[in-house]
Amino acid sequence: MPFETGNLKEALAQRGVSRRDFLKFCSAMAVTLALPPQFAPRVAQALEKAPRLPVVWLEYQDCAGNTEGLLRASKPTVAELVLDVLSLNYHETIMAAAGHQAEAALQETVTKQKGKYIAVVEGSIPTKDGGVYCTIGGRTALDLVQEIGGNAAAIIAVGTCAAYGGLPMASPNPTGAGGVGTVVKGVPILNLPGCPMNVQNLTATIVHYLTFETWPATDQFGRPLFAYGSRIHDDCERRAHFDAGQFVEEWGDEGHRKGWCLYKMGCKGPETFHNCPIVRYNEGTSWPVGAGHGCAGCSEPSFWDTMTPFYRRLPKIDLLGVEATAEQLGVGIVATVTGAFATHGVISAIRSKIQPIDRHEADLEEHLP
Amino acid sequence: MTKIAIDPLTRIEGHLRIEAQVEGGKVTDAWSSATMWRGIELILKGRDPRDAWLFTQRICGVCTTVHALASVRAVENALGLEVPLNAVLLRNLIQASQYIHDHVIHFYHLHALDWVDIVSSLSADPVATAKLASSISDWPKNSADYFRQIQAKLKAFVEGGQLGIFANGYWGHPAYKLPPEANLLAVAHYLEALEWQRDIIRIHAVLGSKNPHLQTYVVGGMALAIDPNGQSTFNAERAALVQQLFAKALNFVEKVYIPDLLAIASFYKEWAAIGQGHGNFLAYGDFPVGVGDPSSEPDLFFQPRGIILNRDLSTIHPVDHTKVTEYVTHSWFEYAKGEAEALHPWQGETKPNYTGPKPPYKMLDESNSPKYSWLKAPRYDNVPMEVGPLARMLVAYASPQARNHASVKDKVDKVLANLGVGPEALFSTLGRTAARGVETWVVAEVAQQWLTHFLENIKGGDLRIHNNTKWDPRKWPKQAQGVGMTEAPRGALGHWVQVKGEQIEGYQCVVPSTWNGGPRDGSGKRGPYEEALVGTPIADPEKPLEILRTIHSFDPCMACAAHLLDHEGKEIISVKVQ
Numbered sequence: 001m002p003f004e005t006g007n008l009k010e011a012l013a014q015r016g017v018s019r020r021d022f023l024k025f026c027s028a029m030a031v032t033l034a035l036p037p038q039f040a041p042r043v044a045q046a047l048e049k050a051p052r053l054p055v056v057w058l059e060y061q062d063c064a065g066n067t068e069g070l071l072r073a074s075k076p077t078v079a080e081l082v083l084d085v086l087s088l089n090y091h092e093t094i095m096a097a098a099g100h101q102a103e104a105a106l107q108e109t110v111t112k113q114k115g116k117y118i119a120v121v122e123g124s125i126p127t128k129d130g131g132v133y134c135t136i137g138g139r140t141a142l143d144l145v146q147e148i149g150g151n152a153a154a155i156i157a158v159g160t161c162a163a164y165g166g167l168p169m170a171s172p173n174p175t176g177a178g179g180v181g182t183v184v185k186g187v188p189i190l191n192l193p194g195c196p197m198n199v200q201n202l203t204a205t206i207v208h209y210l211t212f213e214t215w216p217a218t219d220q221f222g223r224p225l226f227a228y229g230s231r232i233h234d235d236c237e238r239r240a241h242f243d244a245g246q247f248v249e250e251w252g253d254e255g256h257r258k259g260w261c262l263y264k265m266g267c268k269g270p271e272t273f274h275n276c277p278i279v280r281y282n283e284g285t286s287w288p289v290g291a292g293h294g295c296a297g298c299s300e301p302s303f304w305d306t307m308t309p310f311y312r313r314l315p316k317i318d319l320l321g322v323e324a325t326a327e328q329l330g331v332g333i334v335a336t337v338t339g340a341f342a343t344h345g346v347i348s349a350i351r352s353k354i355q356p357i358d359r360h361e362a363d364l365e366e367h368l369p
Numbered sequence: 370m371t372k373i374a375i376d377p378l379t380r381i382e383g384h385l386r387i388e389a390q391v392e393g394g395k396v397t398d399a400w401s402s403a404t405m406w407r408g409i410e411l412i413l414k415g416r417d418p419r420d421a422w423l424f425t426q427r428i429c430g431v432c433t434t435v436h437a438l439a440s441v442r443a444v445e446n447a448l449g450l451e452v453p454l455n456a457v458l459l460r461n462l463i464q465a466s467q468y469i470h471d472h473v474i475h476f477y478h479l480h481a482l483d484w485v486d487i488v489s490s491l492s493a494d495p496v497a498t499a500k501l502a503s504s505i506s507d508w509p510k511n512s513a514d515y516f517r518q519i520q521a522k523l524k525a526f527v528e529g530g531q532l533g534i535f536a537n538g539y540w541g542h543p544a545y546k547l548p549p550e551a552n553l554l555a556v557a558h559y560l561e562a563l564e565w566q567r568d569i570i571r572i573h574a575v576l577g578s579k580n581p582h583l584q585t586y587v588v589g590g591m592a593l594a595i596d597p598n599g600q601s602t603f604n605a606e607r608a609a610l611v612q613q614l615f616a617k618a619l620n621f622v623e624k625v626y627i628p629d630l631l632a633i634a635s636f637y638k639e640w641a642a643i644g645q646g647h648g649n650f651l652a653y654g655d656f657p658v659g660v661g662d663p664s665s666e667p668d669l670f671f672q673p674r675g676i677i678l679n680r681d682l683s684t685i686h687p688v689d690h691t692k693v694t695e696y697v698t699h700s701w702f703e704y705a706k707g708e709a710e711a712l713h714p715w716q717g718e719t720k721p722n723y724t725g726p727k728p729p730y731k732m733l734d735e736s737n738s739p740k741y742s743w744l745k746a747p748r749y750d751n752v753p754m755e756v757g758p759l760a761r762m763l764v765a766y767a768s769p770q771a772r773n774h775a776s777v778k779d780k781v782d783k784v785l786a787n788l789g790v791g792p793e794a795l796f797s798t799l800g801r802t803a804a805r806g807v808e809t810w811v812v813a814e815v816a817q818q819w820l821t822h823f824l825e826n827i828k829g830g831d832l833r834i835h836n837n838t839k840w841d842p843r844k845w846p847k848q849a850q851g852v853g854m855t856e857a858p859r860g861a862l863g864h865w866v867q868v869k870g871e872q873i874e875g876y877q878c879v880v881p882s883t884w885n886g887g888p889r890d891g892s893g894k895r896g897p898y899e900e901a902l903v904g905t906p907i908a909d910p911e912k913p914l915e916i917l918r919t920i921h922s923f924d925p926c927m928a929c930a931a932h933l934l935d936h937e938g939k940e941i942i943s944v945k946v947q
Contacts, residue, residue: 065430096538174408259601291578
């Protein structure tokens with residue numbers, strides 16, 4: 001098979017990518033993976049030798065937001081080609097073939113490359129009523145993902161829907177939706193949540209595999225630590241304003257125009273683990289807090305239920321507004337988050353009747369500086 | 370007689386299945402089926418109405434931003450909130466860049482391969498390609514060397530056997546008509562457009578924080594703080610970047626997209642008589658140029674609101690949203706009072722009732738059920754309507770008082786003259802594809818004016834981005850309802866919200882691809898996709914390229930189209946698999 005011959009270096013040369021561009025890309029990847037710069041040559045060396053892995057991209061209960069994210073890869077030529085060179089054998093949104101010719105391309109990979117390809121999954125999997133809420137070519141998503149995902153070398157779940165069930169799973173979960181990990185067992189699954197995922201993290205995950213021949217270390221939710229290892233709040237460019245007690249009080253007020261902290265406008269940065277403040281989006285152009293809106297917590301499991309209402313400030317945080325307490329504050333929040341998410345599996349169940357919007361704003365007012 | 374199924378129908382957003390009956394080399398009947406459903410509107414019930422836009426935006430990642438806009442407008446309409454001019458213009462700029470980006474991606478990455486044979490481009494003469502390219506545009510990358518390089522890359526790709534996303538295409542199909550040089554030109558621009566789109570959508574990152582799924586909308590305005598002298602705001606540096614990106618967008622549209630569209634269309638003129646459909650068109654209109662309620666004040670719009678019936682451009686009928694209804698006769702839902710009648714969105718019900726074949730299945734009619742799709746069938750005054758760029762361009766073309774009329778008429782006439790066809794050619798597969806190009810051109814031009822207007826307003830000292838008077842839910846009425854209308858790239862989009870006790874009581878979306886891709890209605894009238902397919906020639910039922918052409922000319926978005934609501938909070942009942 002063509003995938004097993006040749007390598008990335010030749011493939012890039014064929015596509016007119018210069019050595020210089022390639023090394024620049026490797027340096028950027030080393031930075032994303034939080035490796036020292038001296039690792040860039042090792043990344044380059046590994047990539048040049050790596051066999052080309054076939055990839056199939058599967059879409060189920062999705063919005064194609066992660067597919068759009070893929071098209072925004074921030075190292076245009078090379079990042080795209082790394083994915084291409086990985087041989088994207090199936091992707092409904094962009095592939096030329098349709099109908100049974102499309103399914104034939106998929107089946108060829110599944111049978112001939114069994115255990116060797118990567119399955120990227122976008123969208124949740126509905127399980128209620130035999131899975132009739134998502135079918136492709138007459139087969140249910142559940143049936144398909146178990147076969148195609150089950151025969152893969154590994155699954156990368158892109159976006160919060162594929163990773164944890166996401167929006168379709170939000171209360172009352174009308175279709176019995178869940179993440180890939182709930183229906184496919186026995187295959188390594190990497191979760192890259194976010195709504196959508198940041199494509200830089202997808203590329204880096206694959207590069208990590210090619211460079212070190214292992215998947216990156218993950219947290220308890222299956223998220224790579226290099227991308228989800230620290231809280232948004234801790235890396236936020238507006239953190240100093242939080243510590244100094246400087247908050248936006250209304251959209252467009254003086255504090256907003258000065259780039260003050262969005263905590264009081266409902267920012268979920270203190271409870272969210274993601275590298276948005278560092279990597280940003282669309283070639284590093286911006287990110288939600290950078291553009292003046294709070295974080296919605298979109299990389300956290302069940303965020304549609306646990307982080308809403310989005311404009312309600314996070315409860316039970318004592319704000320004394322000085323650095324000395326900020327550290328204690330951080331410890332406190334982590335404990336709260338861990339507690340909250342340990343029970344996230346039952347949140348949908350108990351949220352069958354959504355509570356009225358309560359009044360944390362009023363309750364907290366007296367605690368705020 | 371042969372019955373064929375195309376599933377997955379690829380190069381669209383989402384999950385679409387088309388079944389068609391083919392007889393004597395032509396489609397004689399067709400069925401459009403959406404095969405995925407999530408239930409987002411049900412999930413919205415009981416939530417904070419200020420949060421709704423974050424949820425609804427996730428209806429679609431391709432049509433990102435449009436459901437956010439419709440949602441904040443619906444809530445603002447319910448609360449009687451007028452948003453400041455800066456927010457109006459910011460929303461226009463975001464929407465304009467969405468049109469430009471989305472239409473160009475559709476043309477090159479979703480639609481082009483229906484007309485362009487990649488394999489044929491390998492036999493093109495690069496010198497002749499450069500000559501062809503120079504004859505239609507003065508784009509700087511028109512050299513023979515450039516095309517030679519592209520061709521060499523393609524050759525390596527094909528000879529390596531690693532076709533990836535190009536594997537198993539209908540290459541060599543007799544319906545491909547372009548000479549090798551035109552194919553090579555189009556493939557080169559397919560790759561260029563991939564680079565270009567990544568760059569210009571940074572407009573969304575600047576104005577909306579990221580793309581897809583922007584995060585600067587708020588009910589009452591926008592969250593993007595403005596201060597020309599600020600360090601963490603929309604400032605002079607950000608303004609310069611947006612200006613530069615809009616200029617780059619217009620340049621590509623004028624020098625690449627439009628010339629390519631005309632060149633390719635000139636080889637496929639017979640498609641101006643294929644895929645006509647019902648000939649009824651609906652546009653809600655959009656792009657307010659001043660402060661006011663965009664749901665009730667269409668006079669503010671750049672793109673006019675209106676309806677065209679039976680291809681008659683002499684009369685533009687007004688739009689009354691109370692005439693919008695939805696049938697479920699052929700949809701996997703049921704209505705409490707029977708399914709012969711259609712319901713207006715305010716009275717709408719959604720109880721899923723899957724009666725399709727038990728998966729895995731080969732054909733939908735295995736179940737002998739009249740129902741065959743997760744889409745409802747929307748009708749306006751009981752008439753099926755086509756929505757989208759063609760509907761908008763026709764309404765603008767036929768509305769002399771409209772703000773965009775002169776620009777649209779000028780460009781439509783240029784395109785028609787270039788192709789040597791009359792206005793009747795617009796009612797077709799080719800017409801839809803051409804109208805999308807014309808619209809991109811019109812919007813890319815006017816976006817520059819809106820940006821200037823926005824910057825002038827800031828220069829005048831207006832930094833307001835938000836109307837704060839109703840941010841606190843305690844200031845809301847006990848009960849309210851609103852409608853938010855917009856024109857998404859794919860067509861007329863409406864969100865209807867009911868608010869009670871500070872929560873969402875009911876929420877409904879009637880979406881462009883539901884208008885276009887919905888199934889038959891109570892009287893058996895086909896939906897627009899289905900009607901447009903009837904009469905389509907099919908050279909090889911095993912490779913139904915011609916069906917892809919007509920379906921892609923609508924630019925389907927099935928994640929948008931299949932949704933659910935239940936504004937009366939009825940329980941979902943269990944699904945019956947027959």
